[in-house]
Amino acid sequence: MATAGVSALNDTERFALFAEVQGFDDFSPDNDPHGEHESGNLEHGGTAYFWKIDYYDLQSVGHSPDAADSAVTVRVLTIMRADEY
Numbered sequence: 001m002a003t004a005g006v007s008a009l010n011d012t013e014r015f016a017l018f019a020e021v022q023g024f025d026d027f028s029p030d031n032d033p034h035g036e037h038e039s040g041n042l043e044h045g046g047t048a049y050f051w052k053i054d055y056y057d058l059q060s061v062g063h064s065p066d067a068a069d070s071a072v073t074v075r076v077l078t079i080m081r082a083d084e085y
Contacts, residue, residue: 005081
């Protein structure tokens, strides 16, 4: 999922942002307090962004009963500008 601010980027900038999120490895207690590597923040083109992975049940109506089990989990990545939070 991409918020309106991310979707408004031109294709080149949006794909570059997606690549930065994909390669993100700067986890710290500030951006990963539970050690799950499911969220982060970064700066791209002078703008701050957040990203987060949420784990839902297969119907996407509630939390997954077991986030580690792909048979019962749908993962959703959301990327947003920090000012959209």
